[in-house]
Amino acid sequence: MLRFIAGRLVLTIPVLFGVSVIVFLLAHLAPGDVTTILAGPFATEVVKEKLRISFGLDQALPVQYIKWLGHILQGDFGTSIANRRDVADLVFPKFVNTAILALSSALLAYIIGFFAGIFAAARPYSFSDRIVMGVTLMLGNAPPYWLGLLIVLLISLNWRLLPATGMTNIMGGGGAWDVFLHLIQPMLTTAAAPACIVARIVRASMLEILSQNYVRVARAKGIRRSLILRRHALRNALPPIVTICGLQLGYLLGGVLFVEVIFAWPGIGNQLWQAIQARDIPTIQGATLVIALAFVVVNLAVDAINAYLDPKIRASERAGAS
Amino acid sequence: MVEPILTVEGLKTHFMLREGMLKAVDGISFSLAPDEVLCIVGESGSGKSVTAQSILRLIDPPGHIVDGHIRYRDKDLLALSEREMEKIRGDRIGMIFQDPMTSLNPVFTIGEQIAEGLREHLDLGKKQAQDRAVELLRSVGIPHPEERYKDYPHHFSGGMRQRVLIAAAIACEPDILIADEPTTALDVTIQAQILKLLADVQRRLNSALILITHDLGVVASMADRVLVMYAGEMVEYGDVKTIFEQPKHPYTIGLMNSVIRLDDERDDELRSIPGTPLVPINPPPGCAFRSRCEAALAACATEKSRAHSVADGHLVSCHLIPRSGDNDS
Numbered sequence: 037m038l039r040f041i042a043g044r045l046v047l048t049i050p051v052l053f054g055v056s057v058i059v060f061l062l063a064h065l066a067p068g069d070v071t072t073i074l075a076g077p078f079a080t081e082v083v084k085e086k087l088r089i090s091f092g093l094d095q096a097l098p099v100q101y102i103k104w105l106g107h108i109l110q111g112d113f114g115t116s117i118a119n120r121r122d123v124a125d126l127v128f129p130k131f132v133n134t135a136i137l138a139l140s141s142a143l144l145a146y147i148i149g150f151f152a153g154i155f156a157a158a159r160p161y162s163f164s165d166r167i168v169m170g171v172t173l174m175l176g177n178a179p180p181y182w183l184g185l186l187i188v189l190l191i192s193l194n195w196r197l198l199p200a201t202g203m204t205n206i207m208g209g210g211g212a213w214d215v216f217l218h219l220i221q222p223m224l225t226t227a228a229a230p231a232c233i234v235a236r237i238v239r240a241s242m243l244e245i246l247s248q249n250y251v252r253v254a255r256a257k258g259i260r261r262s263l264i265l266r267r268h269a270l271r272n273a274l275p276p277i278v279t280i281c282g283l284q285l286g287y288l289l290g291g292v293l294f295v296e297v298i299f300a301w302p303g304i305g306n307q308l309w310q311a312i313q314a315r316d317i318p319t320i321q322g323a324t325l326v327i328a329l330a331f332v333v334v335n336l337a338v339d340a341i342n343a344y345l346d347p348k349i350r351a352s353e354r355a356g357a358s
Numbered sequence: 359m360v361e362p363i364l365t366v367e368g369l370k371t372h373f374m375l376r377e378g379m380l381k382a383v384d385g386i387s388f389s390l391a392p393d394e395v396l397c398i399v400g401e402s403g404s405g406k407s408v409t410a411q412s413i414l415r416l417i418d419p420p421g422h423i424v425d426g427h428i429r430y431r432d433k434d435l436l437a438l439s440e441r442e443m444e445k446i447r448g449d450r451i452g453m454i455f456q457d458p459m460t461s462l463n464p465v466f467t468i469g470e471q472i473a474e475g476l477r478e479h480l481d482l483g484k485k486q487a488q489d490r491a492v493e494l495l496r497s498v499g500i501p502h503p504e505e506r507y508k509d510y511p512h513h514f515s516g517g518m519r520q521r522v523l524i525a526a527a528i529a530c531e532p533d534i535l536i537a538d539e540p541t542t543a544l545d546v547t548i549q550a551q552i553l554k555l556l557a558d559v560q561r562r563l564n565s566a567l568i569l570i571t572h573d574l575g576v577v578a579s580m581a582d583r584v585l586v587m588y589a590g591e592m593v594e595y596g597d598v599k600t601i602f603e604q605p606k607h608p609y610t611i612g613l614m615n616s617v618i619r620l621d622d623e624r625d626d627e628l629r630s631i632p633g634t635p636l637v638p639i640n641p642p643p644g645c646a647f648r649s650r651c652e653a654a655l656a657a658c659a660t661e662k663s664r665a666h667s668v669a670d671g672h673l674v675s676c677h678l679i680p681r682s683g684d685n686d687s
Binding site: 161249260346347 | 478512
């Protein structure tokens with residue numbers, strides 16, 4: 037198991053290298069010039085050139101890349117052009133905020149998805165299965181900006197139950213309870229689509245396993261139906277489900293842009309959106325890199341879990357072969 | 359006459375398909391004495407497996423048992439709740455399936471898969487169930503059972519897996535064992551070993567055995583009685599000697615003629631039955647075998663023959679065969 041994870045870790049090095057190249061180049065490919073935004077539309081070419089030199093933007097791209105990578109490897113993400121702050125100080129707290137939203141949404145989505153999926157798979161093609169699948173089809177495809185507004189309209193404006201925006205109360209706010217109250221609505225909005233996707237994959241994967249011969253053998257052994265669902269079917273159905281769950285978490289960690297904007301959630305998606313508008317290259321690069329890193333870590337975790345679930349990999353590790 | 363342990367009467371299992379109603383099993387009746395070996399023979403698609411799975415009520419939609427009675431001791435199996443049926447499966451009636459390669463759950467050790475049934479039915483603790491499972495593995499001829507207990511199915515060959523599945527099926531010492539073509543997926547040399555193991559197990563447990571096969575050699579060596587099926591229906595039913603020496607139904611006769619015998623002195627070609635079996639989806643009226651039957655009468659096209667007795671315990675469904683007296687079943 038450890039060996040397997042070590043092998044995967046080595047494989048992530050070229051992935052991360054590729055990611056760094058793409059992240060670096062994409063920020064430079066974006067149209068628009070930071071100097072126009074900083075110095076204004078009527079700035080002379082001389083002023084603009086001075087600004088470029090001060091940010092090192094006049095050098096050749098490969099030189100800029102090597103310098104940037106060198107700094108990144110030392111933990112230096114550079115300085116934001118737009119607000120003169122350390123990119124790391126800007127991006128990491130925002131990423132933590134996004135992680136709070138993403139992880140709680142993912143947890144909610146997994147719980148709902150698993151229950152709904154197993155419920156539907158246990159009674160395939162029945163009326164209740166069709167209801168569950170119909171609802172997931174609708175909710176799963178509902179645009180989050182629409183769903184978010186609907187939720188705010190209902191819960192915050194009509195019922196006046198929860199705060200509509202932000203992460204904490206400006207006056208006398210703070211504390212876990214306050215954050216939780218602010219979290220509920222964006223969490224519901226972001227959890228909707230992944231919950232439906234997880235429910236559908238759980239159902240499909242379970243149904244496939246339930247038609248396997250070994251499930252019939254388990255039934256012929258007189259194993260209770262609930263136990264067959266939980267032990268025999270779910271355990272075998274897990275690998276594709278884990279993969280989808282990881283993918284969904286990866287997307288969520290990428291910053292749920294619409295939801296963060298609607299609910300004014302101070303997350304990394306929000307930050308990235310502002311940086312792109314300001315052509316703030318170091319911040320764009322830093323934020324994108326953090327998101328990409330999160331994605332790589334989640335994928336690594338998915339691989340590790342699936343390896344753990346597969347007795348062939350576990351057993352070969354035990355035997356010392358690989 | 360001993361009281362039968364299992365009685366099946368007029369069993370009908372139909373599948374509602376888009377193409378129409380598939381009458382996979384359409385009126386099968388037989389009874390099983392407590393230590394009897396019954397072989398069900400017939401071509402692929404004749405309803406042998408569906409009959410076996412119907413006894414344990416393992417038929418899934420679109421299939422349904424639409425008519426008949428299945429009586430085990432004093433219980434009507436078709437009237438039991440699903441929970442009560444779960445207590446019979448694996449405990450009083452054990453089943454072995456066709457394909458050992460896909461019949462074991464790949465993510466659990468084989469030991470766990472045997473112990474599971476023991477814990478479900480006999481209420482054994484973890485350790486007791488484990489010890490008993492090791493004994494069972496030893497009894498079906500798995501070498502080093504203590505170590506193999508912890509191995510996963512992918513460490514086992516097909517023959518070894520079928521041994522494991524036999525161990526799981528006999529774990530609770532059932533009264534009835536159902537083996538649905540247990541050797542079809544195996545090498546010829548392994549087939550003989552598995553059949554010998556099945557015969558040993560049946561004798562040791564003193565249980566009844568329903569063996570589904572299309573190997574008439576196996577039937578001759580193992581069966582007490584034989585049920586011949588064609589297109590979901592019973593064509594002939596009797597003790598093994600009668601079926602082999604005095605088959606009455608044209609289909610059974612055809613089957614017997616298509617067997618290669620070592621002591622055969624004929625020079626002519628092996629005879630086969632012309633045509634292909636009827637798929638019983640919305641079947642036409644009359645005898646299902648008539649299109650392949652050389653001796654078909656006018657009545658065969660319009661009316662099915664009911665199973666009737668031609669001698670004591672020998673039933674045939676055919677218009678060509680006269681009833682013996684009036685004691686039809």
